[in-house]
Amino acid sequence: MDAFSTQAKVLIKTTDEAGRKKILDTLRDLCYSLESAQDSAQRIMYLQLQVAAVRIGCDLKLFNILAETPTPLTVDSLSKTTGAAPTLLESRVARILRYLASVGMIKETDKDTFTKNNITETFTNPGFQGGIYHYHDSIGPAITALPDFLKENNYQDITSVVHTPLQKAWNTDLPAFIWVQTKPENFAHFNQFMVAQRLGMPTWLDVYPYQHRAENLKPEQPFFVDLGGGLGHQSIALREKLPDLPNRIILQDIPATLEHAINHPGVEIVVQDFFQTQVIAGAKIYYMRNIIHDYPEDKAILILKNIIAALATDSVILIDDMVIPNSGAHWQATQIDLVMMISLASLERTKEQWHELLEKAGLKINNIYTYTASLQDSIIELVPPSAKAYAFRDAFIVFDASEKNTFYKGTYLPPQIQQSVSSDISRFAGVVLSKRVLDWVADAERHPPVLKSWDTFGERSDDLVTSEGWRKLQDLGVQEGIIAIAYEVNEGQYSRVYQFLKYHVFSGSSAYVICPSAMTDGAASLLLGHLKSNSLSASVRPILDSAFKCLISRDPAKAWTSGQWMTERKGGSDVSGTETIAVMADSPLKNSRGVDGSDLGPYSISGFKWFSSATDSNMSILLARSPNGNVSAFYAPMRRTVPWTTDAQTELNGIHIQRLKSKLGTRAVPTAELELKDMRGYLLGTEGQGIREIAVMLNITRVHNSVTALGFWGRGLAISKAFARVRNIGGKRLVHIPAHVMTMAEQEVEYRGYMQLTFFTVLLLGISEQGSSNASSERASAMAHGSLAKITPSFEDARLLLRVLTPVIKSLTAKAAIAGLSECMESLGGVGYLENDEMQFNIARLFRDASVLSIWEGTTDVMAMDVVKVLKGHSGVDVLRVLETWLMAAGDAAAHREWVRWAGKVKSEGLEELKVQGRQIMRELGKLVAGVLLQVDAERDGDEVAKEVSRRWIFG
Ligand SMILES: Cc1cc2nc3c(=O)[nH]c(=O)nc-3n(C[C@H](O)[C@H](O)[C@H](O)COP(=O)(O)OP(=O)(O)OC[C@H]3O[C@@H](n4cnc5c(N)ncnc54)[C@H](O)[C@@H]3O)c2cc1C
Structure with missing residues (x-):
């Protein structure tokens, strides 16, 4: 045994740190492999005792006393020296000492006599x-x-x-x-x-080429900024290595920590919270020791983003943290990782995870310098992305991953639901910005749908060919539950907020598959209403049930999309000119069925639909004149099986695709003119109620319209912000030019106001759908606290508020997003106007795609008329009463004054006079409600930016 031990000691002396750790681990594995079950159990079960015993040793200064005395000490003398009269030590058995010796913390030299060993020395260190x-x-x-x-x-x-x-x-x-x-x-x-954590281990200065980085600095360029640098040990160590360097070395931290900072003439102290924008611009090195590992992804990205804004082209960011290997991590590293999880919801990242995080933060790893063997402590050197395009892309990824999500963290979801959905939304934000998804978007844009009207033999084929990118994006939406979430209702009345937060993130990367999604959602809502009704006939119920299940499926193989066909040549805003006719078919198509095996329906529908945006859909809800001559709503499958074929061949259900529309935007969307000839379908509800039926869909699609507008605009703003960080004009970045920042800030205020207004309406939609039962509303109100409780109306009030606010958000957000995206394009100069293939920063695409948002689902004036009709209609008095109650409860005195003025005008003017001022009435209402919501949001957590946004929204 002695020979073995001597050999191990020699080996350890002749190897480096990594070799030493390897020998230790090999010996440990050897020991474990020799353990009996008893040995292992006894060793592991009592592990907690070791920490407790060492703490007692520290309390009694036992380790210091033993270490300072060259000769062994008896229990008696130890007891006297500690002066604490510890009976435990005086007892004949000296139990604590004996335990400490048995686990190797001190050494027992004789009965009741102890001395130090190497571990005793360790615990004399205050750190x-x-x-x-x-x-x-x-x-x-x-x-x-x-x-x-x-x-x-x-x-x-x-x-x-x-x-x-x-x-x-x-x-x-x-x-x-x-x-x-x-x-x-x-x-x-x-x-x-923290000071001693890595004591005796190599430091970053042993491996990092700091001398090289100190070369060729301009005199005014700060050299080193130590973010969250604590007492300043790293700054001082660096200064002592470079005493003659004239450039500044700056220690930063929060005031509470800086109070204890070590004063050093070569180190300047600057207060900086790393969650705020970095105040020292253009330094050579921004250094963070053990900071990023303390934070989960969104916070880590925020910290990095705050530095990115300050970077000069030659700056580097140094992250001093562990880089755990992708496999075979050392136990010293894994135990730290678990503690990070237990206390900070954070992690020690693997190499792969670092790459993932930093890519999301918009930074490129230049090099990794590893300086400890067991913990793999490393300097990750990050450089600003070399190409502008790179920085550009990544900086808006930062935006998507963190800032957008602040809305659900705030006012519209109770904490329990935030907790359960936030990781899904953050993950999805990463997915929609991944290369894979952006490539699909590019493919869908590059390959707009084409129509093959005739086959080789001159037969009509009406084959609609969509791109692979389009189909993949549709599948992605389905799998992510873009529609399903609202019907699974796992989040009760907050399911709509969850759904639309995901939708918002998706929109800018969707190539507009969200257009059919919106109609699919509307159709699902309409069919669900019928399925809940007792008056639905037994023969139609299974047909609608089958369709409904497909519409809300998360399985791309089963999922359906739906079209919504209202617009005819005579008009889209005014559907009273509908010319399509539905009659009872002379004979059922007995040998043909829908693709889900259902009967095709008793009605034969013929006419011409001027706009159909979901021509590749599986079904449609359409308007047609029923036999009594009135406009009614119908459900019809898009395709049917071809009789007498054996290979499940299908054909369009009495539809000819006349031609595809050529459009400014929405280029990937197959919008077509359709000729209907004996399309088979089912009447929905009663004859003559078509407009009421379709209104159910429109109430949903208009909310989609609004969230789409904000999703596009949010993406445009992110690109604009990213560009401002990298574009140099006259030696200054745009982000440091006040006039440019002012324009961007105005945009930001507008955007935030409309986000509040829209997500409030989304909340109302959720309440109106789910909050009717006492049980569910009680459950929901129990969850709502603080600001959420303040703005949450009752079920009845929510329905009235939803009715009046839906057209308001539809039109205001569309207009604001179109103007806003134009401003975003301009903020990039000529580059903004380019239709490039890199979808991550093609604002021109977003602009042209947004332009339709003020037209379809009802133009601005049509929405304004709708608002006026609600206010002056039979439920107008109730709507005004509910609005007033809500504003009085949630708003301040200024909001109350504005309400009195606005409501006075609405009440005093007649219907026709008010129609003339429709847009203004609508704008003022939106501004007032959004202003109150911004105030509530600002009060929620006292966030200074939120307060300023709220102030500017109100006072301009
Ligand atoms: C790309 C695209 C895709 C589309 N997809 C579909 C689809 O899938 N299904 C579908 O059904 N439709 C679809 N549409 C049609 C769309 O819904 C209509 O274009 C829209 O509703 C406007 O109707 P319209 O084109 O008939 O215009 P009109 O109704 O003729 O409007 C012309 C002008 O008159 C104004 N106006 C109309 N009525 C009033 C009023 N009462 N008071 C004051 N002003 C008024 C409007 O504001 C507008 O400025 C799509 C349109 C586009 C551009």
């Missing part, structure tokens, strides 16, 4: 003592809480900094970093540990 206190006192309870925490949360990933085992253990709502500051002793131990 490691701090570590023991930190892990025992602060983290220990959280580790204990971990198993139950995971079980209670169905073993979901821990993603929220305020929902970790630490909060459970300490019964707090505060994030770990804030909580620890409320406990000064724990905070002191933590800081002590």
Whole structure:
């Protein structure tokens, strides 16, 4: 054994740090492999005891006393020196000492006599003592809480900094970093540990070429900015390596930490919260030691984004963190990783995860310098993307991943639901900006649909050929539940908010597959209404039920889309000119069925539909004159089986595609003129109620229209912001030119106002669909607190508010998005006008796609007429009463004054006079409601930006 031990010691002495760790691990594996079951169980079951015993040793200064005394000490003398009269030590058995010796922390030289060993020395270090206190006192309870925490949360990933085992253990709502500051002793131990954490290990300055980075600096260029640098150890270490360098070395942190910073003449101290935009622009190095690993993805991206805005072209960002190998990670690394999860909902990232995160943050890894063997501590050197296009693309990815999501984190979802949906939305934000999806968008744009009207033999074929990109994007929407979420209703009355948050993220990457999605949603809502009704006939019920299930399916192989055919040559706004005729068919098409095996329907429909945007859909809801001559709504499948064929061949259900429309935008959408000749279908509801039926669809599609407008505009704004960060004009980036920033800020205010207004309407839609039962509304109101409770109306009131606000958001958001996207295009100069293939920054596409939003689903004037009709119609008094109640509860005195003025005008003017002012009435109402919502949002968390946005929205 001695020879073996000597050999191991020699080996260790002659190898480097990585080799030493390898030998230790090999020996450990050897030991474990020799253990009996008893040995393993005994070793592992009592592990907690070791930390507790060392903490006691630290309390009693046992390690310091033993380390300072060259000769072994007896229990008696130890007891006297500690002066704490520890009976435990005085007892004959000296139990604590004996335990510590048995696990190798100290050495027993004789009966009741102990001395130091190498581990004893370790715990004389204040930093490691701090570590023991930190892990025992602060983290220990959280580790204990971990198993139950995971079980209670169905073993979901821990993603929220305020929902970790630490909060459970300490019964707090505060994030770990804030909580620890409320406990000064724990905070002191933590800081002590941070200083010593890597004591004796190589440092980043051993591997990183800082001398090289200090060459060729301009005199005014700051050299080193140490973000969240704590007491300043790294800044000081660097300054001491470069004492003669004239350029600034700057330590940054929050005031509470900087109070304790070490003063050094070569290190300047600047207050900086890294969640705010970096105040030192153009430094050579922005350094962060063990910062990013403390935060989940969205926060990490926000921190990086705040630096990106300050980067000069030759700047680098250094992330000093562990880079865990993709497999075979060291135990010292994995245990830190778990603690990050338990206390901070964060992680030590693998190489793969770093690449993923940094790509989302818009940064490119230039090099990775690894300086410790076990932890794989590394400097990840990031450079601003070399090509503008790269920076450009990535900076808006940042926007999508974090900023957009602030809306659901705020006012419109209760915390429980935020918790359950946020990771899905963030993940999806990454998916929609992935190369794969953007390539589909490019493909769909490059290959607009084509119509093959005739086959080789001159037979009419009406084959509609769509691109692969279009079809893949449709499948993506289906799989992601873009429609299904609203009908699965797992989030109760908040399901619509969840659905539309995903929809908002998707829109800019959808090549407009969301156009058929909107109609599909409208059709599903209409069919569901009929399926819930007792008056639906037994023969039609299974037909509608089958169609409904397909419309809300998440399986691309089963999922259907629906068209909505109202517009004829005589008019889209006014459907009273409908010429399409539906008659009872002379004979059923007995040998032909729908593709789902259903009967085709008793009505034969013939006419001409001037606009059909979902020509590749599986069904349609259409208007036609029923036998009594009135406009009625019909359901009809798009295709039917061909009789007498054996290979399940299908053909269009009495439809000829006359031609595809040539359009300014929506180029991937197959919009066609359709001739209907004996199309077979079913009457929906009663004859003559067509407009009422189609209104159900329109109420849904108009909300879609609004979210689409905001999705496009949000994407355009993100691109515009990204460009401002990289475009240099006269030696300054656009982001530092006040006039440019002012225009962007105006856009941002508008955008946020309309986001609030639209998502409030989405919330109303959810309540009006799900909030009717007492049980569900009680459950929902129990979840709504604070700002959400303040703005949430009752079920009855929500329906009236929804009725009046739907046309308001439809038209205002469309107009604002079109104007806004034009401004976004202009903010890029000539580049903004280009129709390039890189879909991630093609604003021109978004602009032309947005232009239709003020036309279809009702033009601006048609919406204004609708609002006026609601206000002056039979339910007008109720609508005004509900609006007033809501505004009085949620708004302030200024909002009340504006309400009195606006409502006074509405009440005093006649219908015809008010129609003339329709647009203005509508705009003022939207502005007022959005203003109140912005105020509520600003009050919610006191966010300064939200407050300023609210102020500017109101006062301009
Ligand atoms: C790309 C695209 C795809 C489309 N897809 C579909 C589809 O899938 N299904 C479908 O049914 N339709 C579709 N449409 C048609 C669309 O819904 C209509 O174009 C729209 O409703 C306007 O109707 P219209 O074209 O008949 O214009 P009109 O109704 O003739 O409008 C002309 C002008 O008159 C004004 N106007 C009309 N009525 C009033 C009024 N009462 N008071 C004041 N002003 C008024 C309008 O504001 C407009 O400025 C699509 C249109 C486009 C451009």
